[in-house]
Amino acid sequence: MTVDVATTVPEADRLDALHAVLESGSVIKATRMLNALHPAEIAHVLQSMLPRQRELVWGMVDDPAQGEVLLYLNDDLRDELLRDMAPSRILEVAEALETDDLADLIQDLPATVTREVLNSLDEQRRERLETALAFPEDTAGGLMNTDMITVRPEVTLDVVMRYLRRLKDGLPDLTDNLIVVNRQGRYLGVLYLTDLLTNDPDDSVAEIMTLAVQPMLATLDAREVANRFEQLDFVSAPVVDEDGHVLGRITVDDVMDLIREEADHQFMGQAGLSETEDMFAPVLLSARRRAVWLGVNLLTAFLAAWVIGRFESTIQQLVALAVLMPVVASMGGIAGTQTLTLAIRGIALGHLSAKNLHWLLGKEMAVSLINSLVWALVVAAIAWLWFGSVGVASIIAVAITINLLVASLAGALLPLFLDRVGIDPALAGGVILTTVTDVVGFLAFLGLATLLLV
Amino acid sequence: MTVDVATTVPEADRLDALHAVLESGSVIKATRMLNALHPAEIAHVLQSMLPRQRELVWGMVDDPAQGEVLLYLNDDLRDELLRDMAPSRILEVAEALETDDLADLIQDLPATVTREVLNSLDEQRRERLETALAFPEDTAGGLMNTDMITVRPEVTLDVVMRYLRRLKDGLPDLTDNLIVVNRQGRYLGVLYLTDLLTNDPDDSVAEIMTLAVQPMLATLDAREVANRFEQLDFVSAPVVDEDGHVLGRITVDDVMDLIREEADHQFMGQAGLSETEDMFAPVLLSARRRAVWLGVNLLTAFLAAWVIGRFESTIQQLVALAVLMPVVASMGGIAGTQTLTLAIRGIALGHLSAKNLHWLLGKEMAVSLINSLVWALVVAAIAWLWFGSVGVASIIAVAITINLLVASLAGALLPLFLDRVGIDPALAGGVILTTVTDVVGFLAFLGLATLLLV
Numbered sequence: 001m002t003v004d005v006a007t008t009v010p011e012a013d014r015l016d017a018l019h020a021v022l023e024s025g026s027v028i029k030a031t032r033m034l035n036a037l038h039p040a041e042i043a044h045v046l047q048s049m050l051p052r053q054r055e056l057v058w059g060m061v062d063d064p065a066q067g068e069v070l071l072y073l074n075d076d077l078r079d080e081l082l083r084d085m086a087p088s089r090i091l092e093v094a095e096a097l098e099t100d101d102l103a104d105l106i107q108d109l110p111a112t113v114t115r116e117v118l119n120s121l122d123e124q125r126r127e128r129l130e131t132a133l134a135f136p137e138d139t140a141g142g143l144m145n146t147d148m149i150t151v152r153p154e155v156t157l158d159v160v161m162r163y164l165r166r167l168k169d170g171l172p173d174l175t176d177n178l179i180v181v182n183r184q185g186r187y188l189g190v191l192y193l194t195d196l197l198t199n200d201p202d203d204s205v206a207e208i209m210t211l212a213v214q215p216m217l218a219t220l221d222a223r224e225v226a227n228r229f230e231q232l233d234f235v236s237a238p239v240v241d242e243d244g245h246v247l248g249r250i251t252v253d254d255v256m257d258l259i260r261e262e263a264d265h266q267f268m269g270q271a272g273l274s275e276t277e278d279m280f281a282p283v284l285l286s287a288r289r290r291a292v293w294l295g296v297n298l299l300t301a302f303l304a305a306w307v308i309g310r311f312e313s314t315i316q317q318l319v320a321l322a323v324l325m326p327v328v329a330s331m332g333g334i335a336g337t338q339t340l341t342l343a344i345r346g347i348a349l350g351h352l353s354a355k356n357l358h359w360l361l362g363k364e365m366a367v368s369l370i371n372s373l374v375w376a377l378v379v380a381a382i383a384w385l386w387f388g389s390v391g392v393a394s395i396i397a398v399a400i401t402i403n404l405l406v407a408s409l410a411g412a413l414l415p416l417f418l419d420r421v422g423i424d425p426a427l428a429g430g431v432i433l434t435t436v437t438d439v440v441g442f443l444a445f446l447g448l449a450t451l452l453l454v
Numbered sequence: 455m456t457v458d459v460a461t462t463v464p465e466a467d468r469l470d471a472l473h474a475v476l477e478s479g480s481v482i483k484a485t486r487m488l489n490a491l492h493p494a495e496i497a498h499v500l501q502s503m504l505p506r507q508r509e510l511v512w513g514m515v516d517d518p519a520q521g522e523v524l525l526y527l528n529d530d531l532r533d534e535l536l537r538d539m540a541p542s543r544i545l546e547v548a549e550a551l552e553t554d555d556l557a558d559l560i561q562d563l564p565a566t567v568t569r570e571v572l573n574s575l576d577e578q579r580r581e582r583l584e585t586a587l588a589f590p591e592d593t594a595g596g597l598m599n600t601d602m603i604t605v606r607p608e609v610t611l612d613v614v615m616r617y618l619r620r621l622k623d624g625l626p627d628l629t630d631n632l633i634v635v636n637r638q639g640r641y642l643g644v645l646y647l648t649d650l651l652t653n654d655p656d657d658s659v660a661e662i663m664t665l666a667v668q669p670m671l672a673t674l675d676a677r678e679v680a681n682r683f684e685q686l687d688f689v690s691a692p693v694v695d696e697d698g699h700v701l702g703r704i705t706v707d708d709v710m711d712l713i714r715e716e717a718d719h720q721f722m723g724q725a726g727l728s729e730t731e732d733m734f735a736p737v738l739l740s741a742r743r744r745a746v747w748l749g750v751n752l753l754t755a756f757l758a759a760w761v762i763g764r765f766e767s768t769i770q771q772l773v774a775l776a777v778l779m780p781v782v783a784s785m786g787g788i789a790g791t792q793t794l795t796l797a798i799r800g801i802a803l804g805h806l807s808a809k810n811l812h813w814l815l816g817k818e819m820a821v822s823l824i825n826s827l828v829w830a831l832v833v834a835a836i837a838w839l840w841f842g843s844v845g846v847a848s849i850i851a852v853a854i855t856i857n858l859l860v861a862s863l864a865g866a867l868l869p870l871f872l873d874r875v876g877i878d879p880a881l882a883g884g885v886i887l888t889t890v891t892d893v894v895g896f897l898a899f900l901g902l903a904t905l906l907l908v
Contacts, residue, residue: 019809040685048805050813072685164651171648174689176630193647194625197618230714231494231526233707235628235689252706253687256713260684263717264799270724271795272788279800280810283817287824290792294829297788301781302836309777309840315769322776323763326783326892327755334726334751338744341725345718346733351502355473356734359504363737370741375748382756386763438780 018045022053031060039065043072051280067093071101076278076285078108087113091120099125100145103132131247140225141218143258144239144248147172150179151205153188158201160191174251176235180209186244187215215240218247222258227350229255266344269426272296300431304329304438311446317454320387321446324396327379328445332403332437335371339364339411340433344425347415354416361412368408372401391453399445403437410436472499476507485514493519497526505734521547525555530732530739532562541567545574553579554599557586585701594679595672597712598693598702601626604633605659607642612655614645628705630689634663640698641669669694672701676712681804683709720798723880726750754885758783758892765900771908774841775900778850781833782899786857786891789825793818793865794887798879801869811870818862826858845907853899857891864890 021030034042034057042061046054046069058081061069070078070093082090090109094102094117106114106129118126128146135141149171151160160178164171177190189209199208215238216225228234229252236251264275272293277286308315308325315322343360346352352360376397384393410433415425418432475484488496488511496515500508500523512535515523524532524547536544544563548556548571560568560583572580582600589595603625605614614632618625631644643663653662669692670679682688683706690705718729726747731740762769762779769776797814800806806814830851838847864887869879872886 016809038686040687044681044685044804047803048810050810161651165653167652170652174630174687175648176628176689193651194629196651197615197647198621198624199619227498230707230710231498232492233494233628235630235706252689252710253684256684256706256710259710259713259717263713263721267717267720267724267799268795270721271792273792273795277796279796279805279814280817283820283824286817287821290789290821291825291828293792294785294788294825297784298781298829298833301784304780304784305777308780312773312777315776316773319766319770319776322769322773322779323759323766325776326758326762326780327752329780330751330755330758331748334748335744338725338727338747341722341727342731342733345721349501350498351733355470356502356504360733363734363740366737367741367744370737371745371748374745375752379752 022057027060030057034060035062035065039068040072042069047074047077047278047280049280051282054280063092064096067097067105068101071097071104074278075108075276076281082108082110087116091116095120098147099128100132100147103129106133135218138222139218140216140220140222140239140250141247143222143225143250143254144218145172145251145254146248148179148238148246148249149175150181150185150246151191153180153182153206153209154204156202156204157196157199157208160196160205161201174236174253177210177213179238179246179249180205181246185246187238187240187246189213190238213237215244215246216250217242223262223348224350225250226255226258226262230259262348266348266426269424270430272427272431296431300435300438303435304442307439307442308446311442311450314446314450314454318392318449320383320389320392321449324383324392325442325445328396328399328403329438329441331375331379331400332407332441333434335368335404336407336411336433336437337430339368339408340414340425340429343412343415344429347419347425352416357412357416361409364408364412365405368404369401372404375404376400392449395448395452396445399441399448402444403441406440407433407437476511481514484511488514489516489519493522494526496523501528501531501732501734503734505736508734517546518550521551521559522555525551525558528732529562529730530735536562536564541570545570549574552601553582554586554601557583560587589672592676593672594670594674594676594693594704595701597676597679597704597708598672599626599705599708600702602633602692602700602703603629604635604639604700605645607634607636607660607663608658610656610658611650611653611662614650614659615655628690628707631664631667633692633700633703634659635700639700641692641694641700643667644692667691669698669700670704671696677716677802678804679704680709680712680716684713716802720802720880723878724884726881726885750885754889754892757889758896761893761896762900765896765904768900768904768908772846772903774837774843774846775903778837778846779896779899782850782853782857783892783895785829785833785854786861786895787888789822789858790861790865790887790891791884793822793862794868794879794883797866797869798883801873801879806870808870811866815863815866818866819859822858822862823855826855830854846903849902849906850899853895853902856898857895860894861887861891 018030018033021033034045037045042065046057049057070081073081087110090113094105094109097105102117106117109117121129131146132144149164151163175193177192178196180188180191182188189211190213191205191209195208195210216228218239218241229237234252236249238249239247241247261275268275268277272290274289343352346360379400380393380397383396384390414429414433418425418428472484472487475487488499491499496519500511503511524535527535541564544567548559548563551559556571560571563571575583585600586598603618605617629647631646632650634642634645636642643665644667645659645663649662649664670682672693672695683691688706690703692703693701695701715729722729722731726744728743797806800814833854834847834851837850838844868883868887872879872882
């Protein structure tokens, strides 16, 4: 037997195959191919499709799978598909989901449907749903699942194994350990399935369980949860309340999604885009969202223009200034962005805090000073060769040095400052920084020229 | 019993406690606290420390843990610490590592030490090391571990369980399934530990194993591996060669690290920084690395300056142009960066390819057209109020429209083009794009003014 190579080829090629079948018009074959995929893969297919194809393909997805596919879609596309579904259909889809998945979906449903969904649940499911909804999304509690298997420390491994065999639904997904609790439901430790399998069945859970896994408080910041999973290589980790009662567990698949979202947020945020931005979103929706960012940028651009405007007569006397001023501003922007990027990542990874900020600040300013000495000389030499003016050459060198120093100062201080006042540095940091470097660059260069040259 | 809250507090606070003990000078207590941490946590502590503290703390790390700590450090700091270690010490550390970890570390060792390490290994370890080193880092083969448990399909679950209990080293970390192979070592399926535990011990592996898990070809791109783990929620997945022979398995912890590295690369790359950049790297090293990026930027800035220089006499006659020209350039830069960011992420996630590029292109140009109509009017109105010239107002409106359209065209085409010619879009995309928008912006604005106004 050889492995079916068709199934190990890159996804792009499998997508191509599906596209080809779709275009050939063979709906039955395409439907079969589509529904053989994992819900996450179907979501991926939908997201790589053009809007008009999406509707067709969404109609092909088997009813029971639709709920799960919705969970894997980005917010934009999910909202769009939900808008087009009949409330009764949404209700069916919602009821078929597991409680934890339902908790994720329910926040996106229209209010009337939410009420209907809640009414249709039995008491146990409603309670679980409420536990899952009780914590903010960006905490350990918001990330957790409530489905888990707990065991008592005094029983033997053999008893545990017989208990597991009697479970009618099997073990929850991504179960690598059972949570050991006392009579009051308080956390004691975890029993890894690997230890359950490799130890003497007559040993007790208490003898074999691992005490070293620290449970996470439900209020713990989600970013800290992700850092712990990364550092400690967890597959799942228990979540407790302040009294140590086990509330649920967090699984690595959700943490991986979180890391990806955080990363997307950082990356997309720099361009003023939302991390849920759908590449194939409708033109008008995209245009409206982007317009806001362009408007913000326009304000800062006019601030810079206003600064230049203060020096109109200087520029008229010495047009070389107009030619060279973008060089001063852009050198500051680049240097500042480097420091800003380093600081934003340092905060995200927990490496940077108010405690070691002064050190980063000192280092970044030293780096800027060295680089400004090097590049200011180069720029001055070019300016002198170009315009033959020692005055312009000296002034651009000084202006670049000033701007690079201010840039690294602003780049290091901005993220922590914004973080403290509750503004997202990944979103606002870049705009504010380049405003600073534009204004300081133009002011230093044109101001010095006005004072000394004209 | 209540949970020891001290252990569930955020890492930042535990770090603070360690810092406090270090500053109190209590070396013995600090050493004990430090070595109670996971190697990944020790690495994190080292990375959040200032250089002079690092040396002290590194000296406190227990010998057996040093090797693992090295694995978790960023490249810069690892190289630094390795440089200061005696070759004999490195040899000791290397020999204590597991084969797969050694494969990760060995690429960073000095050539002489590498040879010594290879000579000191027994044949089985050397063979495993060579398998692990045979594939490029960015493929499934480069990501895989060679430690795994395989079982045969015809045995019963009971036999498997008895076999596992006899393993003297226990199961490898992050084992959620056993790999089922035929007599020739070819992949057949996986047996999940959860299924092993919940089914009748008299059932055979063949009856209970899962066939749906597709093995990954060793040559599969690492990015595709990460996408599959994310979509299919794998904890581990088997890796095979072209004939279906099982070579090893990939575990989710390594995939999580990969996702983080990719994300860091995208985020840091935009500022011309390496993802391994150490926040507390020595000043001279940082200055040298940043200098390169500033130099590249300087070239592009002078290109823009040169364009402006072509229009010196126009500017002298109409200084309003010098005041307003940064507005035109920056609007293009912002709009282009948004499209570029979307396209880079689309490629990374596998949503964007040459096949649907024309659609993105059309959409982005439509978005730019709508936004340029809105904002060009606003800018024109402000310019008219400011300078009282209908000519300047009309020209800036046209220039902004041109620049926004070119910006979205460049933003959509650049990443795929760079990708094809083997240049990293995350690193080079932004610089090239803003060069385009600067040059086009200045050229359109000043060029039109020269033709029509002066």
